[in-house]
Amino acid sequence: MPGYIPSPREWVRDQVELYERSGGTEGTTLRDTGLPVIIVTHTGNKTGAIRKTPLMRVTDGANYILVGSVGGAPTHPVWVHNLRANPAVEIRDHAAVQAMRVREVDDEAERARLWKLAVAAYPPYAEYQARTTRRIPVFVAAPRG
Numbered sequence: 483m484p485g486y487i488p489s490p491r492e493w494v495r496d497q498v499e500l501y502e503r504s505g506g507t508e509g510t511t512l513r514d515t516g517l518p519v520i521i522v523t524h525t526g527n528k529t530g531a532i533r534k535t536p537l538m539r540v541t542d543g544a545n546y547i548l549v550g551s552v553g554g555a556p557t558h559p560v561w562v563h564n565l566r567a568n569p570a571v572e573i574r575d576h577a578a579v580q581a582m583r584v585r586e587v588d589d590e591a592e593r594a595r596l597w598k599l600a601v602a603a604y605p606p607y608a609e610y611q612a613r614t615t616r617r618i619p620v621f622v623a624a625p626r627g
C-alpha cells in the first residue's frame with residue numbers, strides 16, 4: 483500500500499505540514515489574506531496513495547463546500563478526479579478532524595446557492611470562474627457515519 487504522497491507544489495506541501503504539525507493552530511490561512519483553509523485528505527484514483535489538499539474553508543451548516551477552482555486554470559485539479567472516484571474523505575478544520583463523504587453538485591439551483599456562499603467566503607472564486615470556460619466543480623462534504 484502506498485502511503486502519503488505530499489503535493490509537488492512546495493507552498494502547498496509546506497502549508498499541509500505546518501497545519502498538521504501544529505495540530506491546526508498554525509498555517510491555517512491562505513498566505514496574507516487571513517482567510518481560513520481546511521485540509522482535505524483523500525485517495526489517489528490511480529496510485530491509491532493518501533493525498534492532502536488545502537482548500538478554502540466554506541461552510542453550509544455542518545457541511546463543507548469544496549471548490550475546484552485552482553486559480554481559474556483551464557483544467558480541473560487532479561483532486562477532483564480523486565473525489566469523483568472515491569468520495570470518502572477526511573477534513574481537518576483547525577483542530578477538528580472529521581470523516582466525511584463528498585458528492586459533486588449537478589443541480590443548477592443548488593450550485594447557484596452554494597456558489598454564493600463560496601464567493602462570500604472567498605471573493606476571488608468569482609474572478610476564477612470568469613477566467614476559465616470550464617464550469618468549476620463544486621462538491622458538498624457531509625459528515626459520514
Ligand code: F42
Binds near residue numbers: 519531537551561
Ligand atoms: N485549490 C483549489 O482548487 N481551490 C481552493 O479553494 C484552494 C485553496 C487553497 C488554499 C491554500 C493552499 O495552500 C492551496 C489551495 N488550493 C486551492 C490549491 C490546492 O491545494 C491544490 O494544490 C490545487 O487545487 C491543485 O490540485 P492538484 O490535485 O491538481 O495538485 C497537483 C499539483 C498535484 O498534486 N498533482 C499530483 C501530481 O503528482 O502531479 C497528483 C496528485 C494525484 O492525486 N494523483 C492521482 C493519484 O492516483 O495519486 C492520479 C492522477 C490522475 O491522473 O488522475
